[in-house]
Amino acid sequence: MAGTRRHGGGRGRPTLEEVAARAGVGRGTVSRVINGSPRVSDRTRTAVEQAVAELGYVPNRVARALAANRADAVALVIPEPETRLFAEPYFSDIIRGVGAELADTDLQLLLTLIRTPKERQRLADYLSAHRVDGVLLVSVHADDPLPDLLERIEMPAVLSGRRSAHETVPYVDSDNTGGAQSAVEHLIGRGRGTVATITGPLDMYVAQCRLEGYHAAVRAAGREVDPELVASADFTEEGGRRAMRQLLSQRPDLDGVFAASDVMAAGARQVLRENGRGVPDDVALVGFEDSAVARHMDPPLTSVRQATEEMGRAMVRVLLEEIGGRSDRTAKRPQMVLPTQLVRRESS
Amino acid sequence: MAGTRRHGGGRGRPTLEEVAARAGVGRGTVSRVINGSPRVSDRTRTAVEQAVAELGYVPNRVARALAANRADAVALVIPEPETRLFAEPYFSDIIRGVGAELADTDLQLLLTLIRTPKERQRLADYLSAHRVDGVLLVSVHADDPLPDLLERIEMPAVLSGRRSAHETVPYVDSDNTGGAQSAVEHLIGRGRGTVATITGPLDMYVAQCRLEGYHAAVRAAGREVDPELVASADFTEEGGRRAMRQLLSQRPDLDGVFAASDVMAAGARQVLRENGRGVPDDVALVGFEDSAVARHMDPPLTSVRQATEEMGRAMVRVLLEEIGGRSDRTAKRPQMVLPTQLVRRESS
DNA sequence: ATCACAGCTGGGAGCGCTCCCACCGTACCT
DNA sequence: AGGTACGGTGGGAGCGCTCCCAGCTGTGAT
Missing domain, CATH: 3.40.50.2300 (Response regulator)
Incomplete structure (x- = not known):
C-alpha cells in the first residue's frame, strides 16, 4: 500500500549541521540553543538564533524523536461506538480542549478511532512499541483491557471518566x-x-x-x-x-x-x-x-x-504531568473531578 | 516545556537487526519482507516471518520515517471557527470517515486545530518541513493562503469543499x-x-x-x-x-x-x-x-x-492517489462531487 | 605563578531504519 | 566448458538529531 509512496521531499532543507556551520559553532551548541538549554552564553545563543532565522531552519522532529527515543506525540484514543452513543458535541469539545492545550507544546496529536478488535490490537502493538509519549483515553468501558496494558508498559495515560469508583489510572471526570x-x-x-x-x-x-x-x-x-x-x-x-x-x-x-x-x-x-x-x-x-x-x-x-472542553484541557495537563515527573512510581496519581452546572430552560 | 520529558522507553524492544540475526539473514532481507517486497524467496520470507512473530517485532516508524524521508502521516487541518460554525456532526463525521479509510493504511492521522494566526504560521512551517505526506483541509475560506502554500511546496492536499467554481486543488464536495x-x-x-x-x-x-x-x-x-x-x-x-x-x-x-x-x-x-x-x-x-x-x-x-462520512473517506482516497502517483504534474487533479439526498420529515 | 574548578563548547557515537550496490549462486545459453 | 543473466541476498552508508564526554577557556583561591 504505502510501498509506492514517493519521497516526501524535504531534502534541501537546512539541517542542524548547516546552522552550526553558519553560526560558526558546533552541532551540540545549536542543539542546546534549540532546546533552550541554559548552558549557553548569550553571545553564542544570539549567533545561533540569527543563523536559524536566516536559514529558516525548522528542526526535523522525526530525527529528534529517533535520537531522543521519544515520540513528541500523544494519542487520543476514541472507541468508535462512543462517537455515536454520546452526543457529538462531547466528542468534538474534548478534541477542541485537547488541541488547545497541546497548542503551546511541541507535542503532536494523533487521533485513533477504534472500531474493531483488530484495530484495538494494532493500537496495542503500536503503544507497546512506545511510539507515543502518552495516551488520552475517551470514555473507557469497565472491561476495556487498554488501561491495564498501558499501566503494564508504564505508558502515561489519562482517562476521561472513571471505570469504577476505585479507578487507579489518572482520570478527569465530571461531577x-x-x-x-x-x-x-x-x-x-x-x-x-x-x-x-x-x-x-x-x-x-x-x-x-x-x-x-x-x-x-x-x-x-x-x-x-x-x-x-x-x-x-x-x-x-x-x-x-x-x-x-x-x-x-x-x-x-x-x-x-x-x-x-x-x-x-x-x-x-x-x-x-x-x-x-x-x-x-x-x-x-x-x-x-x-x-x-x-x-x-x-x-x-x-x-x-x-465543562467538556475544559475536561480536554485538564486531561492534557494531567498527562503532561505524568509524562514529566513519573520518577516516583508510588506518588499518588492525579485524579480530578470537574464541576457541572444546571442550565435552566423552559422544560422545567 | 518538553525538555524534561523522560526517555520514552522502548529500548529493549527487538530491532530489525535482531530479527535478522534470529532468522539468519541480513537486515536488508528483513526489511524487504516487512515491506512486502516481491524479491524474496518463500523460504526466506517464512523464516523471517517466524522470527518476527517469535520476537514480537514491531517496526519503529520513527526510524523508518527518518531513513525513508517520509512521514507516514497525514494531517487533518481544521480551522477552529468552523467547528463552531458548522454543526458539530459535520466535523465528527468527517473525522470518522477519514479515520476509517486510514485504518488499513499505515498512515497516522495528525489532527491540527487552527485558532490563531500564530498557529497557522506554525502549521505552515511544519508543513514546509515536509513532516507529513499529505494534508486534508476542512472547509477552507476563499482567502486562505494554505492551499497555495501547499501547492508551492508540492505537498499533496485535498480540500473538503471548493473555494470557488474554478478550484484548482483536488477536492471532495457535496452537490x-x-x-x-x-x-x-x-x-x-x-x-x-x-x-x-x-x-x-x-x-x-x-x-x-x-x-x-x-x-x-x-x-x-x-x-x-x-x-x-x-x-x-x-x-x-x-x-x-x-x-x-x-x-x-x-x-x-x-x-x-x-x-x-x-x-x-x-x-x-x-x-x-x-x-x-x-x-x-x-x-x-x-x-x-x-x-x-x-x-x-x-x-x-x-x-x-x-454524505459527510463518505466525504471523509473519499478525501483520503483522493489524497492517497495524489501521494502515490504524483509523477506527472500535468495530470488533471481528481475532483469529486458527492450526491445529496432530501430527507423528508414533518416540517414540509 | 600554580592549581582547581567551574562554565561552555565541539564533535564522536549511535538511535533503527531504508536505500542501494556489490555479490553470490543457479539456470540457461552458445 | 565458458559465458551471461538474473533472482536473491548481505551489509555499508547514511537520514538529522540527541547524548555525553573530553577539552578548552577564564576565574578565583592558594
Missing part, C-alpha cells in the same frame, strides 16, 4: 453525581412531587453516578426511592422512548423526569407528547450534557452542563 | 447546488407558491451554490426570482432569526422557506413561532445538512443530507 443531584433537587424545588429518572446503561459507572445523584436528591428531600420511578435505558433516543413508556405505564401520576442524557430526554419528550402530556406543565423534564439537542428541543431543555 | 435545488423543488411541489430562502455568507462558495440551487428550482418552475424572498445570514442560529424576521416583514405572504443550514432553520423556526406561523401548515421549512438539530426540532425538519 456526575452532583450534577444529577442538582437536577433532581431543582425538579423537586419546583414543586414536583413524583420525579422519575431514566438512567444510562448501569454497567457504566457514569450511569451509576447519575442514578446515585438522583437517589441522593430524593433522599435529601425526605422521600423514599420508588423503584417504579426508575427505568434504565442505554443513552439512545429509542431507549429514552422505551423507558418513558414504561415509566408512564407504571406511574401515570409522575410529574417530573430526570433523563441521564439529553438524547434520552428527547426520546422521552416525544413519548410525552404522544401521550398528551405537556412539558413543562404536566411533566417537567431535565436532561444531562447540555448538548445542541437540548437547546433545540421544544421547549428548550433544562440540562446539566459539563 | 450543494443539486441538494438545494431538490429542496426547493420539493417545497414548490408541495404547492408552496411563495418560497423564500435564507442563505449562508455569500463570500463562501458553499453558500453561493445553495443559493444557485434555489434560483435554479425557482426558474425551473417558471417563476421569477424575487429579491425580497432572499435574505442572507451567516450559518448561525441568530443569523437565521434575523433573516427570518426580515423575510417576514418584506413578504408576509411567504409560505415556504429553504434555509441553507439546519441551524439557521432552527432560528427561523423560532421566529415563525413567535409570529404565530405554524410549521408546516402556514410555512413549510427545509434545512440543509441533516444534522442532529434537524431530527430534534419540533416538528422534525426536512433537510438535505450530505
